[in-house]
Amino acid sequence: MPENFIALRILLPVLLLSGLSGCGTLDRMFPDRSGDYKKTQTESALDVPPDLTSTPVNDALVVHDGAATLSGYNSATQTRKSASGQVLPTPEDMSIERDKDRAWLVIKGDPATVWNRARQFWLDSGFLISRENPELGVLETDWVDSQVNAPGDIIRNTISRVFQSAYSSSLRDRYRMRLESGEKPGTTEIYITHKGLQEKLEGRTDEIQTTVWEPRPSDPGLESEMLKQMMVYLGATPQRAEQLLSSQQPAPDKAELTKLGDGQPVLVLHDSFPQAWRRVGITLDRIDFAVEDRDRSAGTYFVRYNDPLKQQKKGFLSKLAFWSDDETDKVTTYQIKLVDDGADTRVMVLNEKGEAETTVTPVRILTLLYEELR
The missing domain is CATH 3.30.530.50 (Alpha-D-Glucose-1,6-Bisphosphate; Chain A, domain 4)
Known part of the structure; x- marks a missing residue:
């Protein structure tokens, strides 16, 4: 029985292939198409829809010199980023x-x-x-x-x-x-x-x-x-x-505290306007004025100042708080105005509206500046 079963498994495929070849079945199932290319015809190119654009080859996609490394790619990428962004x-x-x-x-x-x-x-x-x-x-x-x-x-x-x-x-x-x-x-x-x-x-x-x-x-x-x-x-x-x-x-600098013809106090700096602007700005920082704003084109610093003579009975921290929002401090806004006089620069203290101040406070402010700038 085993011998007959083995013989049947061998004989069946042989008979099947013989039948297929005799009837041309193989030709119908697997036709020869090697010569079909001779019958092809050239067709027109596909049209690109108007809302689409073709993508040309870009240099960024090309590997130059036939070689590329990860470090080289990262370096080139970083260079491009630096060129388009903030450079240290x-x-x-x-x-x-x-x-x-x-x-x-x-x-x-x-x-x-x-x-x-x-x-x-x-x-x-x-x-x-x-x-x-x-x-x-x-x-x-x-x-x-x-x-x-x-x-x-x-x-x-x-x-x-x-x-x-x-x-x-x-x-x-x-x-x-x-x-x-x-x-x-x-x-x-x-x-x-x-x-x-x-x-x-x-x-x-x-x-x-x-x-x-x-x-x-x-x-x-x-x-x-x-x-x-x-x-x-x-x-x-x-x-x-x-x-x-x-x-x-260090270069020597000089300052002179004087008055104008109308009696308004003025600090004269023997420097050009750009140099005087820097010096006054640094001095305002040193003597702890609160600079709220500044307009270099107009030569004006907008500062808040609380006369220290009015704070003698207060604690030290309150004396330092020129920028305090406490209404009891009576902090006032002033304009420190710089005027270009060529070789010299005049410094004046005006009130919040840009008008001449009639109190003694401008003298005190200019004296503080003078002590630092002379």
Whole structure:
């Protein structure tokens, strides 16, 4: 039985193939079409619908020189992105300008482009930002202990902020950064000013030593140090940053406090308008005025000022709060007007409407400016 079954499985396919070949069935099932190409005819090209466009070959899709690498592709892609987006400044795009003990950084790029990178410098350096106004280009850090405010010492700064008694210092500092369009088109000027406090022993109350914080003079050395740190952060080497700061020799400047024919007080700066504009702006930052707005084309700074003589009975913090919104502070807005006189520049203090101020306050404001600018 097994032998018969095997024989049947072999014989059946043979008989089937024989029958198919004899009847021409294979020819009908698998006809020979090798010569069909001779019968073809050329037809017209397909029309592209009017709402579609053909895609030409683009150089961006071609591999040049017969080879390509992932790193090369990424480099080319990044180059194209940089060309169409924001380009970070290079050390060659930075320079330092100086006027006496005031220095500022001139960097290639508009203020809106430079702002984010300059702002990140303070955060990466461990500072807290107490207030900022990107539209005005002003940023102010929080107070920090002097011994832990060195950029890069983030761990100590963090510990000091969370556990205030972990590190103690009798000195505290804060910094104000201001960005402004440069005198040269396509540049931004970065100003950094310093404010300081010092702790003073006041007396004992129930065996407890009490202290108060009093202002101390701004430190131009710390301002220069922060400018150097920012240059390094933006890509300059420490040696290059130090060279830029030391290559600029302080230039003497002079100021004269006088009166016009109608008795209006005026501060005369023996400088051109662009130079005087920078000097006044830095000084306003140093003496802690709140600059609400500025119009360089009109030569006007809009500031809020609270006469310190009216605050003698107030605490120290309220004395510093020139920008306070408390109505009891009676903070008044003034215009500090700069007028171009060629070789000299006149500085006047006007009221909020741009009119001559008849009170003694303009004399006090101009005296504060004079003490810094003479």
